[in-house]
Amino acid sequence: MASRDRVSATRLTTLILGADDIATLLRRVGPDALMDAMIDRLRRRYLDLDDVELSARDRDGFRYDKPALGLLEWMPTHEVGGPVVVKMVGYHPTNPVQRLLPSVIATTSMWDTETGHLVAIADSTLLTAIRTGAASALATDLLAPDAPLTLGVVGLGAQAVTQVHAVSRVRRIERIVAVDTDEAVAATFVRRLGFPEADVELAPPERALGIVGEVDVLCTCTSVDIGAGPVVGFVEPRPWLHVNAVGADFPGKTELPVELLRQAFVVPDVLSQCCAEGECQQLPTASIGPELAVLLRSPGAQAATQRERVTVYDSTGWAVQDAVALQLAVELAREHGLGTDVHLELLAPDPHDPYHRLVPPEEPT
């Protein structure tokens, strides 16, 4: 028994995947293969969702205004038979200017439900950007015309890079029309994007007024202020326009003109969340389409017919996507020998002796 005990306690380490580990993973696997794997995993998870019992708790957290304005939120999710995954996100808007830190700092942790053991904890900045892109790729693949396309991008921050990259994995992009109100951000977009094959036109902010009418697929991923939307004008769209609306993530924050939404087939990622903080805030619930995961599982014909009409994917972010992202990252990290394994938890099977057994007489090797 002592030897089995040692084996158990030695085996169950917690994998720490820091920001540098994730960056190394990205370089080793390559952005294309990583994005492809994320799209594939997400698609399979969505297709399987009927078969599992999913619990995703509503996002909850603490909001405060001292010592700094900020919030810390947790997003727990569990599928019966699978792990519990909790993403913790901090949002502190004064970080960049006052502390030279990012406003969003996030980690995701995963627990094994056979033992309760903490399997892994990882930085989730890049993972979040990639999973958000992957979800838009799924929506685009389902709802956009299956042909080379002109892509509009409004808002050229980090999400823009992974949104364009993700779409490029499911459609050939011939031309990109890119708009940001911040010239400094726009100036670095092409370098950050790193896809020399696409013809990128950096357009002035006023181009957003008519962009709906000149692209096949549009991605909005701005940080527009609450109540200050929409970020694009309403003109007659191409009849097959597909929009990935990524920026709205707060009550009162929206990016699209309501006229566009009214004529579109709107697919939310999480209906309740989209109605609270996504583009769906602008629509009566009855006029909103099925959630993306539900649509994916419906007979292919239904989705294909939507490619001939205006469609909007309303992306607010789903904890299930974070669970898929962390599981993929852990698998790839194991494959590539990345991350640090630590003995975090006390795993002696008989914890009756808090003061003496903590230090085992012989160290396991």
Next chain:
Amino acid sequence: MASRDRVSATRLTTLILGADDIATLLRRVGPDALMDAMIDRLRRRYLDLDDVELSARDRDGFRYDKPALGLLEWMPTHEVGGPVVVKMVGYHPTNPVQRLLPSVIATTSMWDTETGHLVAIADSTLLTAIRTGAASALATDLLAPDAPLTLGVVGLGAQAVTQVHAVSRVRRIERIVAVDTDEAVAATFVRRLGFPEADVELAPPERALGIVGEVDVLCTCTSVDIGAGPVVGFVEPRPWLHVNAVGADFPGKTELPVELLRQAFVVPDVLSQCCAEGECQQLPTASIGPELAVLLRSPGAQAATQRERVTVYDSTGWAVQDAVALQLAVELAREHGLGTDVHLELLAPDPHDPYHRLVPPEEPT
């Protein structure tokens, strides 16, 4: 700016305190000094609670029966101006027999509310046992006679060790009457306790029937089954008896006879939680006394008069105690150079470039 940036990113590491680190901390600081510090910190936090705006979310979690029967719960707490602390507890009752692992595996994490940065994550098995003991010591010091005493202990697992130890830091214990239904657990109690100065009588299980009448302070810390309580009989108690009731932590699980509770001044740690899963389940709310933190802050005279009557501290565990425990452990670990600092989070101030800035051109040293 680049150099300030590097400084920020280098400075903000996450402290990993594994089970071995906590054990080393215990040896370096010593159990007495560690328990004294925990009692002192807890007392000061309780006394200060009026001055801060405290938010402790109700315990929430996932319960499941496959792949194994178990639950994973989170307990988030925040005081305005202070950190957010979240304890995650897994309870998997088949662990010891089927996997040679403890049934309870827990970690506690702390976030800075100025930046949203994850400051530390620690194993919390020992910390939980010590903070639970420290809270009982506070209650005992407030409510038990100020004289050398005979201590009864029913249930001789890990909690019994830290409960007796904690009481020994606020009162001189002349004699201990110790009872457990499991002979194997009872047989190791004196060794685990490690206080040669106390006269410990290992009594047979039936002694629990009359133990209420023969001790000055009683601690119940059993793992009695739901609905199977009480674990002690009702006889006329000594008029000044003080009870620390620690075992009840689930709806239907109680340890004390209702007749004893009815004549006692009952002090819960968290009223709502005690009414749901502590001894207070057996009482109408109107007959329950103030919470321990409230009582501590009331004029000293009020508490002192209770030392002459029967009192019960109903301990179900409070997230605020876990926050105090982790803050103390992190401070002591820093002082003693223990734990591992990791760069967990992506802390570049401008995260616009998810694919290229992750690997900085020069590594900070």
